[in-house]
Amino acid sequence: MHMMGAPIDYAILIVYFVGILAFGAYFARFTKSTQDFFFGGQRFSWWLIAASLVATGIGSYSFLKYAQTGFTSGLSSTMTYLNDWFMIPLFMFGWLPIIYFSRIKSIPEYFDRRFDRRTRLVATIFTLLYLVGYIGLNFYLMGLAIKSLMGVEMWIAIPIVAIISAIYVTTGGQTAVIFTDLIQGAFLYIAGAVLLIYGLTHIGGISEWWANLDVAHRLPFPGFNRPAEFEFTGIFWGEGIVGTLAFTFINQGFIMRYLAAKSVNEGRKTLTFNTLLLMPISAVVVGGIGWIAAAMVSKGQINTGVDAKDIFMIVSNIVTRPGIFGFVIAALTAALMSTIDTLINAVAAIGIFDIYKNYFKKEAPDKHYLKASRIVSIIATVVGLALVPVFAQSRSILQAHYTFVAIITPPMLVAIFLGVVWKRFTPKAAFWGMIIGGALILVSIFVPEIIVPIARTHGLTDGSEANIVFESVSGGPIMGPRAAYNWQEIFSEKDGAVSEYVVEYELKSSFKGDYTNSAPVYKKNETIDDVPVTRYCAPLSDLKPRDSYVFRVVNKETGAIYNAILNKGLDANKLPMIELVDSDALPKDAPGKVAKFGFKTAGDYGYFRSVFGLIVTLIACVAITFFTKPKMGIEGLTVDTILAAKRSFKGGEPNETKGGKVVLSPKIVEGEEALVRLPATAIEKLSAKPGDLLYIADKRFWLGGLRSNHIHLGEPHGEGDFIIISRKSFEDGNFIEGRPLEVEKII
Amino acid sequence: MHEGWVTYLYQFIIGGLFFAAGLVYVVKVKAADLKLSEDRKWTIALIVGFFGLAVVTAVWTLLAINS
Numbered sequence: 152m153h154m155m156g157a158p159i160d161y162a163i164l165i166v167y168f169v170g171i172l173a174f175g176a177y178f179a180r181f182t183k184s185t186q187d188f189f190f191g192g193q194r195f196s197w198w199l200i201a202a203s204l205v206a207t208g209i210g211s212y213s214f215l216k217y218a219q220t221g222f223t224s225g226l227s228s229t230m231t232y233l234n235d236w237f238m239i240p241l242f243m244f245g246w247l248p249i250i251y252f253s254r255i256k257s258i259p260e261y262f263d264r265r266f267d268r269r270t271r272l273v274a275t276i277f278t279l280l281y282l283v284g285y286i287g288l289n290f291y292l293m294g295l296a297i298k299s300l301m302g303v304e305m306w307i308a309i310p311i312v313a314i315i316s317a318i319y320v321t322t323g324g325q326t327a328v329i330f331t332d333l334i335q336g337a338f339l340y341i342a343g344a345v346l347l348i349y350g351l352t353h354i355g356g357i358s359e360w361w362a363n364l365d366v367a368h369r370l371p372f373p374g375f376n377r378p379a380e381f382e383f384t385g386i387f388w389g390e391g392i393v394g395t396l397a398f399t400f401i402n403q404g405f406i407m408r409y410l411a412a413k414s415v416n417e418g419r420k421t422l423t424f425n426t427l428l429l430m431p432i433s434a435v436v437v438g439g440i441g442w443i444a445a446a447m448v449s450k451g452q453i454n455t456g457v458d459a460k461d462i463f464m465i466v467s468n469i470v471t472r473p474g475i476f477g478f479v480i481a482a483l484t485a486a487l488m489s490t491i492d493t494l495i496n497a498v499a500a501i502g503i504f505d506i507y508k509n510y511f512k513k514e515a516p517d518k519h520y521l522k523a524s525r526i527v528s529i530i531a532t533v534v535g536l537a538l539v540p541v542f543a544q545s546r547s548i549l550q551a552h553y554t555f556v557a558i559i560t561p562p563m564l565v566a567i568f569l570g571v572v573w574k575r576f577t578p579k580a581a582f583w584g585m586i587i588g589g590a591l592i593l594v595s596i597f598v599p600e601i602i603v604p605i606a607r608t609h610g611l612t613d614g615s616e617a618n619i620v621f622e623s624v625s626g627g628p629i630m631g632p633r634a635a636y637n638w639q640e641i642f643s644e645k646d647g648a649v650s651e652y653v654v655e656y657e658l659k660s661s662f663k664g665d666y667t668n669s670a671p672v673y674k675k676n677e678t679i680d681d682v683p684v685t686r687y688c689a690p691l692s693d694l695k696p697r698d699s700y701v702f703r704v705v706n707k708e709t710g711a712i713y714n715a716i717l718n719k720g721l722d723a724n725k726l727p728m729i730e731l732v733d734s735d736a737l738p739k740d741a742p743g744k745v746a747k748f749g750f751k752t753a754g755d756y757g758y759f760r761s762v763f764g765l766i767v768t769l770i771a772c773v774a775i776t777f778f779t780k781p782k783m784g785i786e787g788l789t790v791d792t793i794l795a796a797k798r799s800f801k802g803g804e805p806n807e808t809k810g811g812k813v814v815l816s817p818k819i820v821e822g823e824e825a826l827v828r829l830p831a832t833a834i835e836k837l838s839a840k841p842g843d844l845l846y847i848a849d850k851r852f853w854l855g856g857l858r859s860n861h862i863h864l865g866e867p868h869g870e871g872d873f874i875i876i877s878r879k880s881f882e883d884g885n886f887i888e889g890r891p892l893e894v895e896k897i898i
Numbered sequence: 899m900h901e902g903w904v905t906y907l908y909q910f911i912i913g914g915l916f917f918a919a920g921l922v923y924v925v926k927v928k929a930a931d932l933k934l935s936e937d938r939k940w941t942i943a944l945i946v947g948f949f950g951l952a953v954v955t956a957v958w959t960l961l962a963i964n965s
Contacts, residue, residue, distance in 0.1 A: 226962075236951055237913040240920035240944055244930040244937070361965070369962035371955050372905035383905045391909075392916060419940055427947050572923070791927035809935045 160301075160477025167338075167481040168315055171331055171488065175319025178327040181857065181885055185520045188324030189256065189500045191411040192859075194848075195329060197420035199855035200412050203329045204421065205429050206336035206489035207404060212292040213437045214343075214483060218463035221441020224381045225368025228441060232434035233371070234391035235398075235426050242399040243419050245571055245790040250406060251415050252796035253787045258403050258567070259505040265570040265788045266578035273585060275505040277559040278403060282498045284552045286491060286531060287538025293487040294539065300464055301480060309539055312484055313491075317532040320492045321525045325411055326857070328492045335485035342482030343436030349470040350443035354450065363446035385759060393761045397564050400571075404493035407500060413846050413856050414897045440466050495531045502527035554596060561764030562588035569772055574789050578782050580775035588768025595763055602763045797898060802863075803842050805898045810838030812895045814850055818873045819881050819888070826877035828865040829894065833872075839896040841866050847874070847884060850891045860884030861897065902959045910952045917948055 182188050220228040255261050258278055263271035290313060294305035319327045354360045361369070376382045398405060412418040444462045447453045447469075457465060467479055503524050512519070542552075562585040569576040595602050653669045787796030797805040813833040820826070827845060829837075839845065841864050848859035862880050874892055886892065921944060924930040930937045 236947055237916040238920065240924055243940060244924035366962055370902045371958045375901055375905055387909060416936060423943055790924060790929045793929050807934050
């Protein structure tokens with residue numbers, strides 16, 4: 152065990168921090184305008200954007216969260232990463248070209264251009280609160296992870312990571328974000344692969360690992376509507392449909408990454424590569440440790456009573472060695488930094504484009520806005536840091552943030568989605584639809600019964616069914632309730648019922664006995680590390696959400712033996728611990744000491760709340776649309792008018808004839824105008840015409856477009872086989888004299 | 899039928915409906931213009947991607963249940 156880390160672990164961390172800081176700060180020289188700061192000059196290659204998206208998509212808590220899910224649900228933990236493809240056509244051919252060609256800089260800006268200013272204001276407030284909250288949340292969760300893994304206090308770890316992230320984002324902007332993400336993404340993948348290899352070796356190889364997984368842990372999908380915390384239908388609708396739309400349509404950081412691509416076509420390459428290849432790999436990287444752990448439990452290498460939420464830490468400690476452990480910690484901080492840097496940059500974009508430029512300083516030189524962008528980046532980091540103690544102080548505030556995100560996401564998503572696909576959709580419908588939808592979701596939190604009709608269509612319960620589980624270990628006290636992950640797997644009708652015990656339960660508020668119920672107790676015997684363990688489970692039914700209950704584990708022959716009270720109510724998202732109140736009353740023939748037992752409801756509205764929000768907002772938006780007037784002059788902002796966006800982007804009729812690429816040496820001419828001229832043969836090979844938009848880049852592909860520029864093609868020249876380019880265009884592209892340039896037509 | 903196949907069919911039939919609806923819509927409004935070679939290429943890539951995922955997941959389910 153090296154919980155606190157060996158010196159070599161800390162050495163690796165220090166080298167990593169210094170390296171990433173220096174690497175990120177290097178890219179400050181490529182940031183000369185707000186276009187560079189927020190969109191990297193729209194110049195990057197698909198593979199660079201894809202790598203950056205990978206690093207952004209994996210947060211430091213992803214390792215902990217998906218290791219836990221992988222442990223409890225097996226390979227189906229990959230489902231959240233593998234179900235995005237269904238909504239991709241709308242993004243690839245709809246939203247992506249709209250935002251790219253219409254030069255949308257922020258999600259709220261789209262609300263303004265497509266609807267009106269007040270809708271933009273609502274979207275700005277919602278998005279800012281969401282993003283800033285997420286900065287604080289990411290800092291907090293990373294601090295928790297580091298503390299649990301290394302014992303380093305949050306107040307030391309968080310500021311160090313925050314300062315490093317803020318320095319390179321503030322100086323290098325989106326370019327630094329993308330390039331550091333490339334390194335951090337590689338780090339994440341390598342760390343995940345190393346852990347997997349160590350884990351598999353520890354188990355005895357892939358065959359041994361596979362053989363020690365039960366069928367439920369091998370399948371690509373979890374149970375159809377169970378277990379409540381990770382069930383198929385909820386993930387399909389909540390993540391695959393609503394989540395994918397939310398991620399692709401209203402995630403400012405995600406959108407900005409695609410806007411940094413050199414062309415829409417390059418964005419499509421990123422999208423395809425990322426969704427079909429990199430996301431599956433990410434799913435393995437973050438969930439793999441959990442899968443290993445599940446097999447280790449099966450082999451008796453880990454106690455079955457282990458708490459699933461600690462599984463990443465436990466397995467990392469078992470399978471790694473000093474040095475590797477430091478590498479894993481560096482990967483966790485890399486995961487945080489690569490998410491935080493995107494959030495900081497996204498907050499700065501909204502701060503500048505939707506607030507500062509929109510309300511305070513409408514006209515100013517770009518250098519002024521660039522300076523302001525850097526200041527806003529620092530402010531975003533400081534505010535995020537200030538939120539850490541707030542989150543740390545109160546779980547209810549943390550929960551409030553999650554709730555807030557759940558409330559705002561479906562309404563914003565519906566408004567933007569209808570805005571994109573339906574020209575008739577009106578600004579008033581968007582505004583009031585969002586307000587009504589958000590209000591109804593808020594109501595559903597306090598009155599979850601209104602979601603029941605939707606949840607029940609997929610066999611989900613309203614929290615009225617549950618299992619209680621308790622266990623005894625011969626020769627010693629028990630360590631708490633079973634983790635929820637395999638209750639249903641272990642306890643079923645096929646296991647033997649314990650005839651002498653029954654669980655009785657009644658509403659706490661009605662002790663008089665107007666509601667009582669009982670359930671048989673089932674038993675399963677196991678041997679863990681040569682210690683016999685007996686587990687008991689009683690499946691309960693007809694429970695009422697948010698009521699309090701009294702439980703008794705009763706020996707039918709001798710009467711009540713343990714009493715417990717559930718005071719927290721049946722919150723489908725929580726796992727209350729119920730202390731037994733009179734354990735002294737244990738009969739001598741009871742199977743060991745029972746200290747406490749766990750309780751888990753079967754119902755979970757987490758995923759279906761988003762579907763509910765989507766439906767009610769959709770109904771409100773459609774209904775209001777038919778009584779209000781549509782907005783005119785929205786060409787280029789809907790899917791059926793993308794051609795108008797292309798014309799606007801190019802400043803002329805688009806040329807979409809497929810062409811080749813040419814490589815030529817540059818000949819620089821003095822001038823302050825953007826200018827590029829090519830020989831007629833080159834123009835013919837490009838299938839281009841004067842006025843077309845070209846992309847010119849340093850020929851070295853591995854630069855990923857770092858040295859490149861978009862320029863409109865001038866008239867052909869007959870001076871030889873080279874590119875005539877103005878000094879300004881050459882410098883804007885960060886080109887190096889003497890280096891050959893590759894040219895392709897964009898549109 | 900094993901529950902693994904129920905979830906599989908649900909995923910690719912209901913998901914497939916969303917996928918097909920999105921694809922048909924963008925083609926119908928000419929956001930994906932099949933006369934353009936690039937748009938044609940990406941449309942094919944989308945369809946191949948869908949069926950590729952379906953095949954890989956089917957093999958995975960088969961192995962999980964039968965091995």
